[in-house]
Amino acid sequence: MKIDIGILGMGYVGLPLAIVMAEKYKVIGFDVDRNRISSLKMGIDKKKDVTSKKIIKTDLTYSNKPESLKNCNIYIVTVPTPIKNNKLPDFTFLKNASKIISKYLKIGDIVIYESTVYPGATEEICIPILEISSLKINKDFYVGYSPERINVGDQVNTLKTIPKIVSASNKYSLKKIKKLYESIIDAEVHPVSSIKIAESAKVIENVQRDVNIAFVNELAMMFKSFKIDIHEVLNAACTKWNFLNFRPGLVGGHCIGIDPYYLAHKSISMGYKPEILFSARKINEEIPNFVLKDLKQKLSFHKIKTSKAKVLFLGITFKENTSDIRNSKALSLALGLKKTCKNILICDPYLKGEDLNLEFEFTSNLPEEQKFDVLVLAVAHSLFLKIKPLTLLSKVGFVYDIKAVFEPHEKIYRL
Ligand SMILES: NC(=O)c1ccc[n+]([C@@H]2O[C@H](COP(=O)([O-])OP(=O)(O)OC[C@H]3O[C@@H](n4cnc5c(N)ncnc54)[C@H](O)[C@@H]3O)[C@@H](O)[C@H]2O)c1
Incomplete structure (x- = not known):
């Protein structure tokens, strides 16, 4: 044929x-x-x-x-x-x-x-x-x-x-x-x-990921209040063969943050309201707000005036190594932060200023000659892994490393 x-x-x-x-x-x-x-x-x-x-x-x-x-x-x-x-x-x-x-x-x-x-x-x-x-x-x-x-x-x-x-x-x-x-x-x-089996397999792959990330995100919020570094805890726990290696972070995009609602809709229409699925969604949706609150506390701890603070925001896409900005929680976080800190420079090597089309200062290249009061690592693009973050900080400055890509240091906070 x-x-x-x-x-x-x-x-x-x-x-x-x-x-x-x-x-x-x-x-x-x-x-x-x-x-x-x-x-x-x-x-x-x-x-x-x-x-x-x-x-x-x-x-x-x-x-x-x-x-x-x-x-x-x-x-x-x-x-x-x-x-x-x-x-x-x-x-x-x-x-x-x-x-x-x-x-x-x-x-x-x-x-x-x-x-x-x-x-x-x-x-x-x-x-x-x-x-x-x-x-x-x-x-x-x-x-x-x-x-x-x-x-x-x-x-x-x-x-x-x-x-x-x-x-x-x-x-x-x-x-x-x-x-x-x-x-x-x-x-x-x-x-x-059957077609239904294939549809189900695909949607649960993404729901499973959402739920697993939500669990470590919940742990991250919990362990922050204990003043224990969740990333070091996870590294240690991962040495056991059957501990699943999921890491806390922002869950956005058009798949993981969206597909669970498709399955939930079908389930509700058949008379069952999913519990774990909705809890996971709620936790993952809450993370940008949680980070924002934590960031504001750090700003106040470092006595940095928010109106004057120079912020460098690394990565704005929904995840690493893509230009896809749909349902980006890094963007939600940046927009939330902008209500307090006016002076935010976004750096994303996968985008151009016109792609963002928002009232942010934007650069595709790392501003290596400048100093910043706050450096937020929101997306772990490969290019950012090579950065020496402390060299970009002003005297009072600190780093908020959401993805825990930088070596631990007293001036580097993590989610
Ligand atoms: N992007 C991913 O990583 C990924 C991975 C797995 C599954 N999916 C799923 O695949 C599907 C497509 O996702 P995507 O990321 O490629 O979307 P996309 O937005 O990148 O591309 C979809 C394209 O379809 C076009 N389009 C809309 N209506 C059309 C029509 N009637 N006829 C022809 N073209 C039309 C749009 O203009 C757009 O260019 C979604 O269901 C998504 O959940 C996406």
Whole structure:
């Protein structure tokens, strides 16, 4: 069978997938965002996740015109699945992508969803929209779900090396989808018996991470009141083979801080209100406020006038080694701090001033010639690991090292 693939959504997930798929197949990289498509056509990934060389070298065709999908027989959906202000799942993007596909769906076509959802969403929300085409699932067309597990900014665990879970609406399409992914990745392709199992596996991976980080965040808050360094405690505890190595920190982004709400929504709709999941969310959401309070106490202890304090804030993205700023808790913290300290310089090598678009002084390069009263390490970008923080401090200055990357020192506080 000739394979023509259309990938909907050229974001953090869709673009690398499309480039890898295009090594073997004819691929259309479709995105509704016209600006995104024009910059990709010029070889620029404004998210700075994929290099220009890779964007230009690929045979993939970028398009923002839905009709470009008309000859495809496999559609892969990698559109966002955010939450609304009330923290309920927002399926707008997934519904719109499914509507577009329904216009071009033909007999024998396969639609694979990769976006993170709750168990049952593909069958309850997406398939009925595809059937607007008047084609019938498992008779005329097939659906699969294969969650994306890439870790943006991670050069070790990549699309080709991470085992891929695959699921499908019937055995025939499961075989086809398994073969497709086996042809593009080096790692194991793991088939499961239903779409719901694959959806569940993906969402619980992120919930598990949220819960584990929440536990060490709770310990961090507790141990601060004991005046015991939680990081040294964790290093010691980790010498036991079965102690899980999670570290305290800010939990943001579009996955760990969002996906638990998808699972919670499904669970509540079925009559069970999750306890651990919500406690974890509450703790992780509270951390920026906790750090802010602690920082203010340190400012007062060091007798630094907040109105005059020169603050250097290292890292503003939601995690290390990415330019992704969505739901960044480092940003929430910086915004909170700005209410007290007006003089904040943000330094993030993954961004440019215009990316931030907020009233902060900003630099992409470390201001090595200046001295600061407060240095906040919020994100452990690789570049920051080489910094000698004490050389950047004024006489009265101190460091607040949220990620515990610097060697302990009396002028360096940790979360
Ligand atoms: N980024 C990650 O590290 C990661 C990892 C695993 C899973 N996921 C999941 O993958 C999905 C996509 O995430 P992302 O980070 O790539 O999002 P993203 O915002 O980077 O990219 C999504 C793209 O989809 C486009 N889009 C929106 N509606 C569209 C439509 N109807 N048709 C075509 N394109 C459309 C947007 O313009 C955007 O460019 C989400 O469900 C996310 O939870 C993300």
